[in-house]
Amino acid sequence: MARQVSIKMENEAEFDPIRWLDKSLIHLCSRFGEYQKDAPSSFTLSPRFSIFPQFMFNLRRSQFVQVFNNSPDETAYFRMILNRENVANSVVMIQPSLISYSFHSGPEPVLLDVASIAADRILLLDSYFIIVIFHGSTIAQWRKAGYHEQPEHQVTRCKK
Structure with a gap:
């Protein structure tokens, strides 16, 4: 869908991408969704279509559709990368992945929501173009105190 809308935006002068995406989503949901009138x-x-x-929603808000505040060069660059990459990377470009690291559990994907922020978590946001690391307040205090540099707090690597 992202590749198709970007091609239509380049080739059709009077094309409204938001309206086209909305119509496509409605068509897909009416065809594959179940509902009572x-x-x-x-x-x-x-479950295959649930996400x-x-x-x-994220495609509508992405730099592939919303070109305001981007130069024509930036828009062309983003679309070129979208068309060159595989589906997995394209999905990350449209909806960034957010991975949570904590002491209580292993790395796990979490929702792109403010509820994912916690004092004892490190969040890694991968949007393909940019990676952002967020340290919760407890983790930030530990870093400031230098715990990560002390030998007794170093992580030992497991052999596979």
């Missing part, structure tokens, strides 16, 4: 809360999508509306 006049009962909006009964709508469900197959697709979220990706469409």
Whole structure:
């Protein structure tokens, strides 16, 4: 969908990408969703499509569709990279992955939501173009105190 909308934006002068994406999402949901007429809360999508509306939401807000505040060169660059990369990398470009690291559990993906922020977590946001690392307040204090440089707090690597 992202590649198709970017090609249409380049080739069709009067093309409205937001409207086209919305129509495509509605068409897909009406075809593959299950619902009872006049009962909006009964709508469900197959587990295979359940996250697709979220990706469409992020695509609508991405630099591939919203070109305001980008130079034509930046827009062309982002679209070129989108068309060159595989699907997995393209998905990360559209909806960044957020991985949580904590002492209580191993690395796990979390939602792109303010609820994912905690004092004892490190969050790694990968948007393909930029990586952002967030340290919770407890972790930031530990770093400031230099615990990560002390030998008794070093992590030993496991052999595979």
